[in-house]
Amino acid sequence: MASAGQTDHFSRVGNATESGCAPAEVVDHRPYGLRQWLAEQMRGSISWLLSMLIHMAVVLILVWWSVPGGAPGPEGGVLLLEPDPEIVIPEGVFSVEPTVTSEVEVASLDSMPTDPQEMVAPLLVAPELTTEADVQVTPTETSLLHSTAELSHQLPAENGGGFDGRSGDMQRQLLLTRGGSDATEDAVARALAWIAAHQNDDGWWSFDHHQSPQGTSSPNPGKRETTTGATGMALLPFLGKGYTHLSDNPYRETVERGLYYLKGQQIITQNGGDLQDGSMYGHGLATIALCEAYAMTEDPSLRTAAQESLRFIEFAQHSKGGWRYTPGEPGDTSVFGWQLMGMKSGLLGGLRVSSTTIGMSEHFLDTVQAGDGAYYGYMGPGKGPTTTSVGLLCRMYLGWPREDPRLEQGMEFLAERGPSKSDMYFNYYATQVLAHHGGPRWDKWNEELSQHLVNTQSKKTYEAGSWYFQDQHAKVGGRLYCTCLATMILEVYYRHMPLYTEDSIDFRF
Numbered sequence: 001m002a003s004a005g006q007t008d009h010f011s012r013v014g015n016a017t018e019s020g021c022a023p024a025e026v027v028d029h030r031p032y033g034l035r036q037w038l039a040e041q042m043r044g045s046i047s048w049l050l051s052m053l054i055h056m057a058v059v060l061i062l063v064w065w066s067v068p069g070g071a072p073g074p075e076g077g078v079l080l081l082e083p084d085p086e087i088v089i090p091e092g093v094f095s096v097e098p099t100v101t102s103e104v105e106v107a108s109l110d111s112m113p114t115d116p117q118e119m120v121a122p123l124l125v126a127p128e129l130t131t132e133a134d135v136q137v138t139p140t141e142t143s144l145l146h147s148t149a150e151l152s153h154q155l156p157a158e159n160g161g162g163f164d165g166r167s168g169d170m171q172r173q174l175l176l177t178r179g180g181s182d183a184t185e186d187a188v189a190r191a192l193a194w195i196a197a198h199q200n201d202d203g204w205w206s207f208d209h210h211q212s213p214q215g216t217s218s219p220n221p222g223k224r225e226t227t228t229g230a231t232g233m234a235l236l237p238f239l240g241k242g243y244t245h246l247s248d249n250p251y252r253e254t255v256e257r258g259l260y261y262l263k264g265q266q267i268i269t270q271n272g273g274d275l276q277d278g279s280m281y282g283h284g285l286a287t288i289a290l291c292e293a294y295a296m297t298e299d300p301s302l303r304t305a306a307q308e309s310l311r312f313i314e315f316a317q318h319s320k321g322g323w324r325y326t327p328g329e330p331g332d333t334s335v336f337g338w339q340l341m342g343m344k345s346g347l348l349g350g351l352r353v354s355s356t357t358i359g360m361s362e363h364f365l366d367t368v369q370a371g372d373g374a375y376y377g378y379m380g381p382g383k384g385p386t387t388t389s390v391g392l393l394c395r396m397y398l399g400w401p402r403e404d405p406r407l408e409q410g411m412e413f414l415a416e417r418g419p420s421k422s423d424m425y426f427n428y429y430a431t432q433v434l435a436h437h438g439g440p441r442w443d444k445w446n447e448e449l450s451q452h453l454v455n456t457q458s459k460k461t462y463e464a465g466s467w468y469f470q471d472q473h474a475k476v477g478g479r480l481y482c483t484c485l486a487t488m489i490l491e492v493y494y495r496h497m498p499l500y501t502e503d504s505i506d507f508r509f
Helices: 004-014 034-066 168-177 182-197 227-240 252-265 280-297 300-316 333-348 355-368 385-397 405-417 424-437 440-456 474-490
Strands: 144-146 151-153 267-269 272-274
Touching: 182 227, 182 440, 182 474, 227 252, 227 280, 227 474, 252 280, 252 300, 272 300, 280 300, 280 333, 300 333, 333 355, 333 385, 355 385, 385 405, 385 424, 405 424, 405 440, 424 440, 424 474, 440 474
Parallel strands: none
Antiparallel strands: 144 151, 267 272
């Protein structure tokens, strides 16, 4: 049976006269004499035979002309075909290396199928323009590029704070040497499964996890608040484990859909890419996720979104160096921490951050510090446990050396307080401070907190793999918030490379 294409072709030929083409020649089939028929056949055969002989002669002449020993050239030798000197062949065209294709075929984020509501979202994202901001520097370069307005860092792989510990043998090595165990890894695996199950079909998470079809049976929802913030926070534990949208892992599509959602929600303005969705908390968390994913993969489809989110952080900074709920507000230490970590993640990926923004952020920390920098308050000088944890971690990333007495004094304050049984926000920041510094205080802290988290992870049907603790932050963030923070605490061994080791390079932003 003919294919559809064949049928169409045949119908066009059969209807040539109907479609306006010239009709075929009409042949007279009336009988005529044998002599006439033989004469016509002889004329046709002679014409065909003469044509064949002429063509054969031409072919023989050409072959004789081009083979060695054929027609003489200008110098009496053989005439050879030489390349035209005017035709320039680019070097390497005829020595192309074979292309190696990964066993895992990964679709681009920009080619993902979407439902009708998502089809308009990419229109809000700036096009990939070749501008100064898009010029990439080889990641292995260690040179410091700066001007009066811009500061870029290209960090070698061994630098502290980076993401090299998230995959391969390095992850296992850091897990064992910094206090992790098979039990903590098992808890991480269970938590990632719960988080992934509460993702909406079009890629986003909500702190009110009842908004996802799978999450209606899980208790302790928070409030919707910012979907970009919830999505950013939910992506961080996957990235912390080394799971990206381009690597072979069980949650590749989960991460890909989440990143695609963040890109689609970004509103490009003259001041950068806005990802607030109601709060600078949301913008900071989404920025960290985009910048970490870009730094880990160098996926060009993420570069513009990540860079534009950093530009918006610069725009939203208050004149005294801080950030709060809306752009331009006088800063608080809590919102400040997420923005600074976003900028740090961007720099680790080779993106640009204004040196002025970094300098002003140091000034903000000066305005909320107490004890000459050992302790920190919320919007003014103070000694809050959580705000001190945020302030000290930021000081570490801004270049305070390990032996700084103010850092030592602040860590002693945190260690004496010990891990909280319910406040995961405090635990998240304090754990990083003590882990980066190391030593006996960290060993004691880690043993107590990791055991507490392993023992309190839910094993009930719809809650299995998650955590929920009653505290003021959990009322808004709900079970998703508690689970994400607890998971990242249990990934602390490899989530960031240690800031203070003999092999790492202490650096400023």
